[in-house]
Amino acid sequence: MYPCRVVRKRLLALFRRNTFLRRLLYVCTLICFSGYTIFHLYFGPGYMVYVHKNIQASCIIPEVNPYDKEIMKFFWKPDPIVCSKDSDLVYFDFNSTLHLNKSRTRSSSISCQYQEVVRKTNDDFNVELGPEVWFNSSVVIRTDFVNVKCFIGGKMVYSRLHYQVYRPPESKRRNPKKKYSVLIFGMDSVSRLAAIRELPKTMSYLEKNLGAYVFKGYTKLGDNTLPNLAPLITGHYAFSKEFPVVEHTKFDNHPFIWHNVSRLGGATMFLEDWPRISTFNLGTSGGGGFLKPPTNHYMRPFYLAINHMQMFESPVSDVLQFLEDKNVKLSSTSYLCYGEKSLHVIAIDYFKRFLLAYKDDLKFTLVWNNKLSHNYVNFIKLADDDLLDLMTFLKTEGFLDNSFLLFLSDHGSRVDKIRNTPIGRLEERLPLISLVVPQQLKGAYPNLHENLKTNINRLTSPFDAYETIVDILNENFKSQEVAVPYPRGISLFRPIPNDRSCADAGIDEHNCVCYSSDSVDVKSPVVVKLAEYVTANII
Structure with a gap:
């Protein structure tokens, strides 16, 4: 019998001499890591299903501590994103x-x-x-x-x-009636509580410097992006007669809100930074994509070109991102980069260029960042400084004087053990949404501020965000009472009723997170025991 150290030395010598064996080991290692990563992300652990028993009850918005110890154990700080130090030629x-x-x-x-x-x-x-x-x-x-x-x-x-954002010099001015623009900037899989934890600088600037309204009761309507984004930009349920999703069928004929902007003479832009899981191209969402570019400026061809020229979409890329989340680097530069810029910074820069190219024009933008936040909750914090820079740019360059900004997400984290905890269950269903309103409108319509402030603590959904965008484009800012029975979608500019239920808002049993109250007999044995326990433990 050979000692273990002798066997180890001989095996190492064999691998050094034999190129084929080294490559075989490398491939096998990558396959194992790929399998583990895919299982870790999409098949494990088991997902617990929760169902609300009474979606007809008036909603009480849950108050949750974003720094609850049950959640904090899932968060750490990855190393900063390091891109190529070689500047563009x-x-x-x-x-x-x-x-x-x-x-x-x-x-x-x-x-x-x-x-x-x-x-x-x-x-x-x-x-x-x-x-x-x-x-x-x-x-x-x-x-x-x-x-x-x-x-x-x-x-x-x-x-x-x-x-770049190329605007033909002969193109006409695109805001003849001085209407307000709508700027939507989205980060996938970010709950309101995660934004508080992971984007403290950005959220502080939004609320303190831009006067943003951050809605605590904003609730998702479906599991992934399409069921939550479609209602936001069409006002319709996805996978229904309102918004049918047929395999390999194009989405061009759906009533996207950007068509309303185009009819008003405005310029439009749509950007998603991860082609493989793009909202309207993903196989589980029909996979049809668009026949024609859906907006005036559409960045998908750029990201497709990156993926054609690099291995961004290979299984190896999932492994590299998984390892990077654990601060294990196999390269001197991050997988989250292209050249000297991180991918989320490229999206921000293209967004800025679009705004500058159409500075005085009516505009609609939909920017959706998937790559950074979709699979790993801890990468989000690496964008805080860049997002703060973006918010500062929007203010100092005057874009928020004539534009509404929606900084939002579709749902909370869905691929981690987080959502199997009681707090994580709430986070998954309560995505981030914040709204910045042009300052002069608050003075012209005092009810706007009062209603928005009230609605921070009311039950809301993507249907309400859609109705708000419609009101912006129609310049409908006057106070109006909500009709009875309550409509499914209520503009955030209206006073949303305090007794609104999940059923009223179109939120199903699986996604409703409202607390509710029932009348009970104070003499019942259970109530008596609870009262005795509480009074006995009051200090």
């Missing part, structure tokens, strides 16, 4: 011009080419590259996305995708 300014970054190269012999990233005709899943166009000085680009390659002495030294 080329860059876009804000006038549709692509420049060489002279601080990166002093070579006079450098030559570059760009190719437009083109969405294939009637295809929401594939892109292609246009003809190669060579340049060695600044050049005007008349499209949003390009792939750039640069060469020195025939050797490629740079290859990267770049983006």
Whole structure:
């Protein structure tokens, strides 16, 4: 018998000499990690199902401590996102011009080419590259996305995708009636309580500096993104006759609210940063996508191009993100990066560019960040400084003078052990939603502030957010009483009734988290025992 240390040394020597065995070990390790990661995310642990017994009862909003010890054990701080330290060799300014970054190269012999990233005709899943166009000085680009390659002495030294928001110079002004814009910025899987814990700087700035209203009773309507996003932007239930979802059928004909903005002459933008699980392309949501680009500016082709050129969508990528969440790094740069920027910063930057390109115009934006927060709750905190910077930008650049901002989510964490705890069950069903209102409107319509302040503690849902957006576009800010029987969707500008129930709001038994009260006989044995116990333990 050989001693263990001898066997270990011989095996190590064998692996060093044999390239095939090293590769086989590497592949097997990745397969094992991939299987474990997929099981960890989607199949384990078992999910407990809770059902509310009386959704007809008047709702009492649960008061929950965001720092409850039952929850805090699931949270830690991952290492900061580290992206490439090499700055881009080329860059876009804000006038549709692509420049060489002279601080990166002093070579006079450098030559570059760009190719437009083109969405294939009637295809929401594939892109292609246009003809190669060579340049060695600044050049005007008349499209949003390009792939750039640069060469020195025939050797490629740079290859990267770049983006801008191209507005044709001949395009007309898009706000003839001075209407208010709607800016929706979403983070997937973020509860209100998680936002308090994980985004303290952003939430503090929203409430203290922007006067945001953060609604404590905002409740999800379905499990994943589509059942919660569809009511928000169409006013209809997903997977119903109102909003049918048919496998591989396109979503173009649904009454999205951005069509209302287009009819008013406004500019529209839609961005989701993870193509594989995009709301309208995911297989469990029908997977049909859109026949035509749904909005004037649509960033999906850019992210598809990234995934065609890198391994972002391979099973290996899930493993890398899983390990990164545990602060185990297999690379000097983060999987959450593309080039010198993190993916959520790219989304923020494109959002800013759209706002600047249409600064004085009527606008609608829907930005949805999946990559950072969908699978791992602890990555959210890594965006706090960047989101604070965004909120500061919106204020200092004056965009909130004529725009309503909705900073929100679809639901809380769904893929962790968190939701099997009593607090986690509530968090999953109570996503973040905050609303920032132009300051001058509060003075012109005092009822607006009073009603919004009251509604912070009332039961609300995505149907109410939709009705609010409709009121914004129709400039319907005057106080109105809510009709009886209560409609399913009530604008947040109206005083939402205190006795509203989950049934009134269209929230089913599975998602209703309201507390309710019942009359009981004070002489019943159970009540007597409870009273005796409480009085005996009062200090």
